[in-house]
Amino acid sequence: MATMASTLTASLSKASIFESSFHGTPMAPPSFRVQPTKASFSASMSAGSGSRVPYDLQSFRFDPIKESIVSREMTRRYMTDMITYADTDVVVVGAGSAGLSCAYELSKNPNVQVAIVEQSVSPGGGAWLGGQLFSAMVVRKPAHLFLDELGVSYDEQDNYVVIKHAALFTSTIMSKLLERPNVKLFNAVAAEDLIVKGDRVGGVVTNWALVSMNHDTQSCMDPNVMEAKVVVSSCGHDGPFGATGVKRLRSIGMIESVPGMKALDMNAAEDAIVRLTREVVPGMIVTGMEVAEIDGSPRMGPTFGAMMISGQKAAHLALKSLGLPNALDGSYVGNIQPELILAAADQSAEIADA
Numbered sequence: 001m002a003t004m005a006s007t008l009t010a011s012l013s014k015a016s017i018f019e020s021s022f023h024g025t026p027m028a029p030p031s032f033r034v035q036p037t038k039a040s041f042s043a044s045m046s047a048g049s050g051s052r053v054p055y056d057l058q059s060f061r062f063d064p065i066k067e068s069i070v071s072r073e074m075t076r077r078y079m080t081d082m083i084t085y086a087d088t089d090v091v092v093v094g095a096g097s098a099g100l101s102c103a104y105e106l107s108k109n110p111n112v113q114v115a116i117v118e119q120s121v122s123p124g125g126g127a128w129l130g131g132q133l134f135s136a137m138v139v140r141k142p143a144h145l146f147l148d149e150l151g152v153s154y155d156e157q158d159n160y161v162v163i164k165h166a167a168l169f170t171s172t173i174m175s176k177l178l179e180r181p182n183v184k185l186f187n188a189v190a191a192e193d194l195i196v197k198g199d200r201v202g203g204v205v206t207n208w209a210l211v212s213m214n215h216d217t218q219s220c221m222d223p224n225v226m227e228a229k230v231v232v233s234s235c236g237h238d239g240p241f242g243a244t245g246v247k248r249l250r251s252i253g254m255i256e257s258v259p260g261m262k263a264l265d266m267n268a269a270e271d272a273i274v275r276l277t278r279e280v281v282p283g284m285i286v287t288g289m290e291v292a293e294i295d296g297s298p299r300m301g302p303t304f305g306a307m308m309i310s311g312q313k314a315a316h317l318a319l320k321s322l323g324l325p326n327a328l329d330g331s332y333v334g335n336i337q338p339e340l341i342l343a344a345a346d347q348s349a350e351i352a353d354a
Contacts (some may be wrong), residue, residue: 032206051077054302073306081184082224085115090318092116093191093229093245096125098171098288099234101146101311106318107180115226119190119209124170125236126133129303140270143305146312160303169304192223194231194248194284201283203227230318234288234311237261242295254281260288261299277310279317287314288344308336 092103095118106114116123130136139147139154144161147154152172154161163169177183192210193205205225215221233245238260250256255262276295279285286294287310300306316326325332 004338015306037299040087048147049245080323081186085113085184085226087227088115089113089228090115090230090232091226092232092234093204094118094125094288094290094339095120095123095185095187096234096236096238097127097170098311098314099232100124100127100170100177101232101306101308102232102287102314103183104173105312105315106184107177109319109324110182112182112319112322115181115228116183116185117191117204117206117226118185118187119187119212120321121188121209123174123185123187124167127170127304127345128167132167134302137163137169138303139267139305139308140164140246141305143308146305146308149312150234166304189345191235193254194245195225195227196252196254199254199282201231201281204231230285230321231283232285232287232314232318234286234314235290237289237299238293243290245293246280246285246290248287249281249284255294258294259296261289262296263298265300266300266303268305269298271301272297273306274309274313277313277317279321283321284312285317285321287311296316 029127031329033159051118089112090106092099092106095103095116097117100123103114103116104304107113122128127137130138138160138281139162140160144156147161147163147169150169150172152163152169154163178185186206189206190209191204192207194201195203195205204226205223207221207296208227211218211221217344231245235244236242246258250258272292272295273288276291276297277285280294289299289309291297291310305318313328316328316332319326319332320328
């Protein structure tokens with residue numbers, strides 16, 4: 001393992017910002033062009049390599065459309081997504097920094113179908129800001145390698161880096177993730193319950209988030225379902241919607257307790273979050289700050305590296321559960337810092353054995 005670790009570490013310097021830290025399908029850079037002219041200001045945006053037709057902002061006109069077409073386009077495509085993802089490979093519950101990182105890592109395998117369920121209209125969780133409503137996001141090394149992969153710029157310090165605004169990370173990973181053809185984000189959708197068959201989690205019970213919030217004000221409004229081979233729960237620390245996955249496991253007797261996270265200790269917390277990211281019951285992996293809730297590890301405050309690496313580890317645990325190449329058993333080797341994943345896998349195995 002030491003030889004493999006040194007090989008992986010040596011390969012880090014060769015990575016470009018559009019390469020994957022675990023290889024996989026490369027990310028294509030976006031196409032966005034603005035072309036000023038002497039006569040007037042004209043601009044064009046292109047999503048592909050086709051011809052560009054400039055437009056004049058001083059005399060702009062939209063092409064005509066029927067209102068019913070707009071309604072049909074939205075409805076048809078969403079319903080097609082609901083049909084497609086009614087039975088999927090992986091459902092990620094919670095689109096915070098850990099959930100997004102997990103889905104991003106999974107999306108590199110084009111054969112893995114990923115559904116993301118997020119109760120808020122706006123995905124991203126607490127990753128739109130640093131801490132106490134401040135803008136900057138602190139990421140401790142070596143998790144900055146994930147930022148290099150995404151192409152997120154930062155101010156480098158000795159043992160950490162600082163992104164000038166947390167929204168830069170969140171918007172970047174979302175834009176790269178959501179353009180993937182094997183990913184669908186269902187935002188404004190709540191996971192109300194789990195599907196459990198025997199001793200295995202087999203999916204989630206879903207409903208519109210606004211419906212979930214109004215069950216006490218209306219008559220019965222039954223939910224929908226989404227079957228999955230693997231569920232990744234990244235609901236965050238305790239709160240109105242937080243830690244719902246592990247709390248539901250406790251209420252149905254699949255785990256004994258959810259002690260809740262302890263007081264803040266950044267140095268202990270981030271290592272623990274990655275180390276303890278694991279499949280807690282067959283079919284369900286827990287990642288991010290929800291890990292602190294189930295294990296009683298310390299809270300980490302406004303540092304975000306553990307969320308990213310925990311999400312990556314959860315993705316490779318899901319790949320392993322699906323019987324696909326992954327970085328945890330050595331069948332899928334990339335150029336990320338190996339001790340972040342491999343050592344965490346060893347320690348998770350020790351926990352499972354205990």
